Amino acid sequence: MSAKTIKGNRRWALIMAYVCLAIFAVFFLFPPYYMLITSFKSNVEISSQSGLPLMPSSSPTIFHYINLLTETQFPTFFLNTVIVTLLSVAISMVVSVLAAYSLSRMKFWGSTVMATGVFLTYLVPETLLFIPLFKVIGFMGLLNTKWALVVVFPTLAVPFCTWILIGYFASIPKELDEAALMDGASHMQMLFRIFIPVAMPGIIAATIFAFTVSWAGFLYPMAFIYSNDEMVLTVGTVTTLIRGDVFHWGGLMAGALLAAAPPVIIYAFLMDYYISGLTTGATKG
Amino acid sequence: MTQPVVPDAGPASHPPTGVRANQFQRFLWRRSTLAVAMVTPLIIVIGGLVVYPFTYSVYLSMLNKAETMFVGWGNFTFLFKRDTFWMVVRQSILFALTAVFFKAIIGFLLAHVINVLPDKRQRLWRGMLLVPWVMPPALSTLGWWWLYDPTYSAFNWILGNFGMHVAWLSEPSWARFSVILVNIWYGSPFFLIMYLAALKSVPTDLYEAASIDGANAIQKLIHITLPMMRNIIAITVLFSTIVTFANFDIVRVLTGGGPRHTTHLFGTYSFKLGIEGGDVPLGAAVSLFMFPILAVLAFFILRNVRQRSTEL
Numbered sequence: 138m139s140a141k142t143i144k145g146n147r148r149w150a151l152i153m154a155y156v157c158l159a160i161f162a163v164f165f166l167f168p169p170y171y172m173l174i175t176s177f178k179s180n181v182e183i184s185s186q187s188g189l190p191l192m193p194s195s196s197p198t199i200f201h202y203i204n205l206l207t208e209t210q211f212p213t214f215f216l217n218t219v220i221v222t223l224l225s226v227a228i229s230m231v232v233s234v235l236a237a238y239s240l241s242r243m244k245f246w247g248s249t250v251m252a253t254g255v256f257l258t259y260l261v262p263e264t265l266l267f268i269p270l271f272k273v274i275g276f277m278g279l280l281n282t283k284w285a286l287v288v289v290f291p292t293l294a295v296p297f298c299t300w301i302l303i304g305y306f307a308s309i310p311k312e313l314d315e316a317a318l319m320d321g322a323s324h325m326q327m328l329f330r331i332f333i334p335v336a337m338p339g340i341i342a343a344t345i346f347a348f349t350v351s352w353a354g355f356l357y358p359m360a361f362i363y364s365n366d367e368m369v370l371t372v373g374t375v376t377t378l379i380r381g382d383v384f385h386w387g388g389l390m391a392g393a394l395l396a397a398a399p400p401v402i403i404y405a406f407l408m409d410y411y412i413s414g415l416t417t418g419a420t421k422g
Numbered sequence: 423m424t425q426p427v428v429p430d431a432g433p434a435s436h437p438p439t440g441v442r443a444n445q446f447q448r449f450l451w452r453r454s455t456l457a458v459a460m461v462t463p464l465i466i467v468i469g470g471l472v473v474y475p476f477t478y479s480v481y482l483s484m485l486n487k488a489e490t491m492f493v494g495w496g497n498f499t500f501l502f503k504r505d506t507f508w509m510v511v512r513q514s515i516l517f518a519l520t521a522v523f524f525k526a527i528i529g530f531l532l533a534h535v536i537n538v539l540p541d542k543r544q545r546l547w548r549g550m551l552l553v554p555w556v557m558p559p560a561l562s563t564l565g566w567w568w569l570y571d572p573t574y575s576a577f578n579w580i581l582g583n584f585g586m587h588v589a590w591l592s593e594p595s596w597a598r599f600s601v602i603l604v605n606i607w608y609g610s611p612f613f614l615i616m617y618l619a620a621l622k623s624v625p626t627d628l629y630e631a632a633s634i635d636g637a638n639a640i641q642k643l644i645h646i647t648l649p650m651m652r653n654i655i656a657i658t659v660l661f662s663t664i665v666t667f668a669n670f671d672i673v674r675v676l677t678g679g680g681p682r683h684t685t686h687l688f689g690t691y692s693f694k695l696g697i698e699g700g701d702v703p704l705g706a707a708v709s710l711f712m713f714p715i716l717a718v719l720a721f722f723i724l725r726n727v728r729q730r731s732t733e734l
Contacts, residue, residue, distance in 0.1 A: 232464050239458075264669075324453075353560065375560055375564060386571075393565060397557040400556060
């Protein structure tokens with residue numbers, strides 16, 4: 138094969154690649170795009186279908202956003218979600234960091250079985266457990282409170298976070314802790330001075346995972362919470378913003394976009410950490 | 423805290439004798455006590471909120487609706503006689519298999535396509551194509567719900583220009599298509615990033631060697647890429663099958679299981695019966711039907727993960 142044909146093949150491959158990417162970019166980005174343009178259209182414009190429905194409004198309005206923040210309970214949902222997410226992330230991270238350190242460095246009877254068990258619980262879906270958890274939350278007297286979510290969300294985050302942190306901790310050379318132990322460091326000092334700083338990419342990935350799980354959680358709040366004062370964003374947007382009248386679309390799209398914004402923003406900045414955490418977590422033992 | 427210096431090697435390399443042995447044993451004891459103390463929160467979370475609820479759900483599924491009487495297999499035999507239940511089984515399997523198939527194909531294709539681009543462009547396109555997977559699915563599904571609106575929205579407006587009209591969510595087969603399409607949209611990016619990471623881990627000299635031997639692109643794909651990625655493909659597909667099979671958000675928001683229960687999955691159906699219908703034991707029975715399938719998939723995932731970790 139001459140250099141010229143290789144170059145020609147390269148070019149062709151690149152052109153085909155862009156065509157393919159363009160098609161899928163339209164498929165992947167059209168729904169959020171359409172949500173965005175709908176949220177800036179007035180109800181009259183949406184219902185009359187004046188102009189091209191696929192194009193942004195010629196006279197955009199922020200009416201739906203103002204209405205959402207002043208006339209609905211959206212701010213309450215937002216605050217509840219923030220509280221629930223912060224607490225669940227904090228609990229999940231403390232539990233997983235301690236457990237991962239113990240399971241990766243301090244071998245004890247049953248520690249390998251336990252590491253496998255942690256991985257298996259990661260594979261247990263919410264839909265298998267929400268009914269018994271509904272009863273368990275009932276026993277705890279937490280039904281219809283946001284604290285129920287603070288209790289149950291860590292069960293979704295902890296297995297995966299522990300699993301990827303075990304991987305990250307295990308990759309830290311043993312010589313490092315031997316040296317630290319030699320200098321008289323305790324295990325806690327080692328964890329905070331060596332393991333956490335060195336495994337920071339893993340810690341960030343785990344934190345993003347815990348954040349996503351809590352922020353996007355839908356089934357558990359749907360099952361455990363029914364009053365609007367305790368409601369979180371996902372369920373609140375889906376259930377309360379849909380009113381009797383047909384043209385709730387603008388407000389609904391504005392709500393969905395605002396509620397989805399925090400995770401999207403976080404991913405925009407920390408995507409690389411998360412992806413490397415996710416791919417090493419799933420591909421390395 | 424000062425501790426006697428005992429390297430990690432353990433008792434075999436340091437036969438403990440006399441005073442040293444005593445200290446050494448104390449150190450071991452402290453060390454394992456601390457180790458157990460550090461996993462205790464994990465044990466409480468997983469034991470109390472995963473293992474216990476699971477066993478409790480087995481018990482719960484054997485009670486009557488008022489939860490006052492033990493009925494044994496009653497709920498299960500009741501479900502076996504219901505056509506709706508069998509429809510849910512069929513729809514769950516159809517949903518999971520179709521969606522995972524297309525997600526895997528699209529993810530594989532896009533991973534290859536992105537891998538061809540220059541490095542800087544790769545990041546940009548990857549970021550853009552991950553958007554569906556980054557939005558909370560319950561909320562992005564609201565956008566799809568609006569797109570599927572029969573009268574005022576985009577899909578039927580586009581089709582209307584060609585004189586067509588589709589009842590996306592009210593006609594059973596279209597409704598089934600619609601929920602699967604949203605799941606493919608949401609899940610493909612996950613396959614994309616997993617495959618892209620796998621592609622990058624294939625040593626480039628393998629391809630170079632193959633080129634020198636005159637292999638074409640398809641031969642490289644079959645003889646190098648696929649064997650090297652086999653394990654990750656298996657793990658990703660199995661994992662995604664579990665998640666897709668156990669899906670709740672998309673169907674719940676889009677159709678609520680309708681029209682006439684045709685789009686229900688195990689998750690949404692057990693929610694309908696257990697939480698909304700007030701028959702908690704029957705709902706628990708429905709969701710327990712997922713367990714055998716999930717257990718089989720989990721077994722294979724574990725085997726693949728183990729294989730992979732011994733390979734590396």
